[in-house]
Amino acid sequence: MTKPIAIQGIKGSFHHEVAQQYFNPKTEVVECMSFDSAVDSLLQGDTDYIVMALENSIAGSIIPNYALIDNHDLSIVGEYYLDVQHNLMALSGQSIASISEVHSHPMALLQCKVFLKDYPHIKLVEAKDTADVAKQISEEKIKGIAAIASKNAANLYGLDVLAKSIQTIKHNETRFAIIKRQNHQIERKELNKASLKFELDHKRGSLATILNVMSDCKLNLTKIQSLPKIETPWKYAFFVDVTFEDYKDYEKAQSIMQLMAENFKVLGEYKNARL
Amino acid sequence: MTKPIAIQGIKGSFHHEVAQQYFNPKTEVVECMSFDSAVDSLLQGDTDYIVMALENSIAGSIIPNYALIDNHDLSIVGEYYLDVQHNLMALSGQSIASISEVHSHPMALLQCKVFLKDYPHIKLVEAKDTADVAKQISEEKIKGIAAIASKNAANLYGLDVLAKSIQTIKHNETRFAIIKRQNHQIERKELNKASLKFELDHKRGSLATILNVMSDCKLNLTKIQSLPKIETPWKYAFFVDVTFEDYKDYEKAQSIMQLMAENFKVLGEYKNARL
Numbered sequence: 001m002t003k004p005i006a007i008q009g010i011k012g013s014f015h016h017e018v019a020q021q022y023f024n025p026k027t028e029v030v031e032c033m034s035f036d037s038a039v040d041s042l043l044q045g046d047t048d049y050i051v052m053a054l055e056n057s058i059a060g061s062i063i064p065n066y067a068l069i070d071n072h073d074l075s076i077v078g079e080y081y082l083d084v085q086h087n088l089m090a091l092s093g094q095s096i097a098s099i100s101e102v103h104s105h106p107m108a109l110l111q112c113k114v115f116l117k118d119y120p121h122i123k124l125v126e127a128k129d130t131a132d133v134a135k136q137i138s139e140e141k142i143k144g145i146a147a148i149a150s151k152n153a154a155n156l157y158g159l160d161v162l163a164k165s166i167q168t169i170k171h172n173e174t175r176f177a178i179i180k181r182q183n184h185q186i187e188r189k190e191l192n193k194a195s196l197k198f199e200l201d202h203k204r205g206s207l208a209t210i211l212n213v214m215s216d217c218k219l220n221l222t223k224i225q226s227l228p229k230i231e232t233p234w235k236y237a238f239f240v241d242v243t244f245e246d247y248k249d250y251e252k253a254q255s256i257m258q259l260m261a262e263n264f265k266v267l268g269e270y271k272n273a274r275l
Numbered sequence: 276m277t278k279p280i281a282i283q284g285i286k287g288s289f290h291h292e293v294a295q296q297y298f299n300p301k302t303e304v305v306e307c308m309s310f311d312s313a314v315d316s317l318l319q320g321d322t323d324y325i326v327m328a329l330e331n332s333i334a335g336s337i338i339p340n341y342a343l344i345d346n347h348d349l350s351i352v353g354e355y356y357l358d359v360q361h362n363l364m365a366l367s368g369q370s371i372a373s374i375s376e377v378h379s380h381p382m383a384l385l386q387c388k389v390f391l392k393d394y395p396h397i398k399l400v401e402a403k404d405t406a407d408v409a410k411q412i413s414e415e416k417i418k419g420i421a422a423i424a425s426k427n428a429a430n431l432y433g434l435d436v437l438a439k440s441i442q443t444i445k446h447n448e449t450r451f452a453i454i455k456r457q458n459h460q461i462e463r464k465e466l467n468k469a470s471l472k473f474e475l476d477h478k479r480g481s482l483a484t485i486l487n488v489m490s491d492c493k494l495n496l497t498k499i500q501s502l503p504k505i506e507t508p509w510k511y512a513f514f515v516d517v518t519f520e521d522y523k524d525y526e527k528a529q530s531i532m533q534l535m536a537e538n539f540k541v542l543g544e545y546k547n548a549r550l
Binding site: 222 | 311332333334335336338339342381385388401402403477479480482483486487489490493494495496497498499500501502503513
């Protein structure tokens with residue numbers, strides 16, 4: 001029997017949408033109110049997978065989530081790009097003029113701030129989860145308050161969409177990771193992307209040298225992010241994603257990088273969702 | 276006459292502390308409730324400088340702030356590292372046992388989550404500003420609610436510190452930038468750090484090539500962050516910080532990078548605060 005999937009947020013959230021699209025539309029989910037509790041449910045064996053947002057076009061990488069994967073030795077076994085479309089929604093029969101507050105996740109408010117600037121009468125209030133606000137408005141029949149959430153949430157909780165796709169960047173992609181306790185055993189020939197972490201001393205050219213190795217081994221870099229290691233000044237951790245055509249090339253690069261960098265770690269090997 | 280400094284948050288906030296330490300303890304500030312409104316005050320000429328958090332050890336870079344600097348063609352003219360110590364505070368006469376809710380900025384709650392896990396009876400509530408909660412508790416004499424904020428905020432608003440330095444990472448540095456409309460004219464020999472932005476095609480080795488140039492020109496990389504350009508697939512923007520000893524080396528690297536990368540832009544040249 002398959003276990004449910006842990007998602008951050010409730011049904012109707014963007015994480016829920018990813019779970020449905022990556023697995024299947026009827027996938028059972030465990031609603032978690034934080035990324036931490038999603039990890040707990042995985043570690044306790046209540047779920048087999050977590051769906052976890054990793055980066056978006058406005059905020060960049062969600063570093064605390066990389067830390068969760070790293071600290072608990074979890075594996076990224078898949079990725080999914082969702083085009084996140086935000087919609088302003090409220091109880092049926094209301095117009096934008098009758099809305100005095102909009103409640104949503106800080107990131108959603110940030111992504112819609114250009115639209116909201118045109119409605120200075122609406123007060124912005126930060127909330128924990130986009131879909132949860134929609135659910136509350138619906139269940140408690142709250143007037144005068146709007147949610148910013150997905151079309152799914154509007155359908156699920158029976159709210160009217162007052163304005164569609166109100167985020168500033170129209171093609172607003174968020175990258176989600178599918179996470180497991182251990183890396184699964186999928187065919188090597190299907191693997192063409194990896195997420196790696198390593199550390200380097202702050203020595204001139206040390207990163208350039210590593211990137212040269214990666215380039216020589218025919219790896220393509222699709223993401224790089226440095227993070228100073230505060231406990232050890234002048235040491236940096238790097239999170240990189242690479243794509244490759246031949247697993248052998250990647251394997252070769254990996255064995256060289258293991259020698260050249262400190263604390264080299266594979267956070268996951270999976271199939272590139274961007275082919 | 277000097278104009279006041281725009282800070283995000285109110286007096287007693289960490290931005291306020293940076294303004295006092297970077298300029299002087301009596302610096303007048305304009306309290307702004309968002310980074311956007313801080314930028315507005317600068318553009319309207321109400322202030323000459325903004326103090327703006329740029330990155331911390333837990334969340335990494337605050338990308339929306341890089342976007343504000345970039346989009347409004349502002350200049351980073353200085354940097355400051357503040358060791359952010361979070362304290363749990365409440366009205367005098369209360370103990371942790373009598374606290375039922377703690378209100379603070381999501382980032383502060385995140386940074387203190389290990390401490391807070393030991394007090395499951397305390398509900399976490401997200402708020403806009405760390406110091407603002409302290410001010411409200413003080414002014415409205417609210418019992419049962421604690422704030423997480425700086426020692427300065429406790430002093431300023433007369434609250435009792437119930438627990439000191441409750442953040443998980445004891446040495447918890449945040450990097451702040453000092454921002455102006457145009458780059459100031461300071462002596463070149465005093466400049467030894469720069470923040471740059473450039474774009475590259477997703478071609479194997481393109482970043483390695485640029486980093487080689489930087490290394491050949493004796494630049495040290497202290498930060499790198501890629502951001503996919505969603506409007507143009509396969510294009511990446513990179514935000515990098517470099518340090519150098521001789522401005523001429525930096526100038527040479529800059530002229531080569533301008534030819535090799537697209538949309539090369541200097542976000543600021545300033546004095547390294549980490550010497």
